[in-house]
Amino acid sequence: MDAHSVHPTCLADPDRPRCQAGPPSHPFPVEVGGGRRTRQILMKERKTGMVKRASFTAVALAFALILTGCTSRPDEAGEPARQASPAASEPVTASEPVTKPKVVTSGLEAPWSIIFHGDTPLVSERDSGRILALHDDGTTSEITTVDDVRAAGEGGLLGLADHDGYLYAYVTAASENRIIRYPLQGDGAQLAVGRAETVLDGIPAGTYHNGGRIAFGPDGMLYATTGDNQNSDNAQDRASLAGKILRMTPEGDVPGDNPFDGSHVYSYGHRNPQGIAWAADGTMYATEFGQDTWDELNIIKPGGNYGWPIVEGICKNRQYIDPVQQWRPAEASPSGMTILGDDIWVANLRGQSIRQIPLSAPSTSTRHYVGQYGRISDVVVTPKGKLWAATSNTDGTGRPNQDDDRILTIPTE
Ligand SMILES: [Ca+2]
Numbered sequence: 001m002d003a004h005s006v007h008p009t010c011l012a013d014p015d016r017p018r019c020q021a022g023p024p025s026h027p028f029p030v031e032v033g034g035g036r037r038t039r040q041i042l043m044k045e046r047k048t049g050m051v052k053r054a055s056f057t058a059v060a061l062a063f064a065l066i067l068t069g070c071t072s073r074p075d076e077a078g079e080p081a082r083q084a085s086p087a088a089s090e091p092v093t094a095s096e097p098v099t100k101p102k103v104v105t106s107g108l109e110a111p112w113s114i115i116f117h118g119d120t121p122l123v124s125e126r127d128s129g130r131i132l133a134l135h136d137d138g139t140t141s142e143i144t145t146v147d148d149v150r151a152a153g154e155g156g157l158l159g160l161a162d163h164d165g166y167l168y169a170y171v172t173a174a175s176e177n178r179i180i181r182y183p184l185q186g187d188g189a190q191l192a193v194g195r196a197e198t199v200l201d202g203i204p205a206g207t208y209h210n211g212g213r214i215a216f217g218p219d220g221m222l223y224a225t226t227g228d229n230q231n232s233d234n235a236q237d238r239a240s241l242a243g244k245i246l247r248m249t250p251e252g253d254v255p256g257d258n259p260f261d262g263s264h265v266y267s268y269g270h271r272n273p274q275g276i277a278w279a280a281d282g283t284m285y286a287t288e289f290g291q292d293t294w295d296e297l298n299i300i301k302p303g304g305n306y307g308w309p310i311v312e313g314i315c316k317n318r319q320y321i322d323p324v325q326q327w328r329p330a331e332a333s334p335s336g337m338t339i340l341g342d343d344i345w346v347a348n349l350r351g352q353s354i355r356q357i358p359l360s361a362p363s364t365s366t367r368h369y370v371g372q373y374g375r376i377s378d379v380v381v382t383p384k385g386k387l388w389a390a391t392s393n394t395d396g397t398g399r400p401n402q403d404d405d406r407i408l409t410i411p412t413e
Helices: 008-012 015-021 036-047 056-068 080-088 232-236
Strands: 102-105 111-117 120-125 130-134 140-145 157-163 166-172 177-185 197-203 214-216 222-225 244-248 265-268 272-278 284-289 295-299 325-327 334-340 343-348 353-358 366-368 376-381 387-391 407-410
Touching: 111 334, 111 376, 111 387, 120 157, 130 157, 157 222, 166 214, 197 222, 197 244, 222 272, 272 343, 284 334, 334 387, 343 387, 353 376
Parallel strands: 111 157, 157 214, 272 334, 334 376
Antiparallel strands: 102 407, 111 120, 120 130, 130 140, 157 166, 166 177, 177 197, 214 222, 222 244, 244 265, 272 284, 284 295, 295 325, 334 343, 343 353, 343 376, 353 366, 376 387, 387 407
């Protein structure tokens, strides 16, 4: 579809243009939270005139976007509109962190997901299909290369999860996305996988919008985010596995208490969610790529309809659950997320930063390390309670330096 053609849904639903064109229904989230460190950052940004606010430019940009309509377009790789528009948005700002990140390892190829099997970090590489174990000295070793990976656009080897002796992976293959799992044997440098088995297949795939994050919830069930595979109508079709958050048993079966009988669908109306995390009180959060106007942070409720492609961002339409926070794609494009202490942490690809969101004030946030390490694909809490992040500068969209891609320790104190 041409990038400037108008999706029929936009024409049919007067709510959608109003949502996009606004000034937003909620105040534009000022990207500053509480705390000593963030106040320091705010003071520095004020001095340099770089505190982010809703601006005439942003409103004008949103207005211009009505004219382009909602088209099915990629979020990250090879996507002209999302690449070209930063100049029309607000400037990239440096957040002057108190402490610098340290490099854990370097020389990775488009890492997408970091997990831990016991104390051993495991990393997926989107395009190579490799799953790597990371050792204490910063070296890596290959655990396996996943068969049938079709790495193109945003597809490839995406999310990983570890549960009860199995390593789970979300994989874009030639004709579908599927979740597989390997039995794990050994540990540390001797860690190895057995034969792969399919957990869930038949998830529609596209060059773009494949979702791909998988994680076990506090209920012991496996959750997976799926994209609309560039067919936005799939998101509202509860019979399709695309544009959803799915919930399944560790074997891939439908749990008896899922919101829709016999269905893996846990929530729907999603465009391209790529991050999920749970707070200690059980609240489930998800990040989502919007089309052109608003990327989203959502609180996920079973059976909830999150609006895509009818609405994007905060729309105050009772038929759909609004995000608790929304961001311009140039400042976000949120992928992995995690929760550490009292904060949500979000990896921003195009936004080239790590976002901190207080659980006590989820409509506010602070961006850290803006532009300093390039694109960030994932953030994760280590078994020792530290925050790690993976860069994604070798993914075909970024500008890698000689050390990319890297995994970094992110100071949080
Ligand atoms: Ca939404």
